[in-house]
Amino acid sequence: MSNLDLSKISLRPFKLSDVDDFLLWAGDDQVTQNLRWKTCGSREEALAFIRDVCIPHPWRRSICLDDRSIGFVSVYPWSGDDRCKADIGYAVAADYWGQGIATKAVKMAVPQVFNDLSHLVRLQAFTSPENKASQRVLEKAGFLKEGLLRKYTYFKGNIKDSVVFSFLSTDEFPHDDSWK
């Protein structure tokens, strides 16, 4: 069981000074294998990625442990008529897996996102059917599993099925203390 005090987990925007901590997890194939991200190969790449992608992003936060970056949560809204929908993604450094951190981070992010993105009605997430850990994160965070979309998308060169989850602006947050 985890000894980690989840109250030490916080969300904040990325800073260039996160680069060395960022590289530890964004440079790890284990972490990026389930993301569309390319694994960061160098400090320079990591710096450019933080500067050019993470900081200007519509909604991306660093998951921090004692204010050090150990992962991310991102929400990307669609545009035009579809701006009532947004896609959420997340990852945590491999050393910190299995301790409820991603679940805590997603639970913290969801109310912030609905507050920050005023048009948002539907937050959705797509996971690989094999990625059971990620599906558990979403279920514990109160997302509803809606279905399996077959041969839905290319993912790193292969056509994959996707499991789709959603959390609506009208959904209730799960009733337990790990929100705080």
Place this chain on the structure above:
Amino acid sequence: MEATTASSKPDAIDLSQLCLSEPVAVDLTQLSLRPLGLSDLDDLMVWTSDEKVANFCSREPYTSKDQGIDFIENAAASFLWRRAICLKDRAIGCITLSSYADVDKAREKSAELGYVLGSNYWGKGIVTEAVKQAIKAAFIEFPYLDRVEALVDVENLGSQRVLEKAGFQREGLLRKYLVRKGKSRDTFMFSVLLSDLHPQL
């Protein structure tokens, strides 16, 4: 789905909710799919100006022939594939495939099916037959496609039945997924895969 006239009896049966198991009075061998042309304009105006038809569409009913001409001449380019649904070569509806390739390269092996049919012809198995023909044509003409999907409003029972009868699988209910007439709507996702038709692939 038969249209019912407004009835003075409050408990009159809404025929659009009945499942008619046999098509009535239409010889489906006279059904064909072909490109839309300007000579179809008057026929096109019949279904595009029909409010019952527009109910589940994202567009409002057409009010002028200019809109019809624009659809025939200019909208073709926005579709991967578009055909008129014809009975004895008269256009009574339209069936389309839209590519995701421009929107999201990761989804370039998927296409979205759409269709519309004049309400006088509902409930006769016409769209089911048109969809079956369209899917066969799609996977032959676009051999890179793996998946054809269709998004159907949760209240559009007739359209859901079409897809089930045409061999699509209902994958799930996507809540508040699409905006129609200014409101977010619960939407069913249906799909058919190339490998559904040809299991060896």
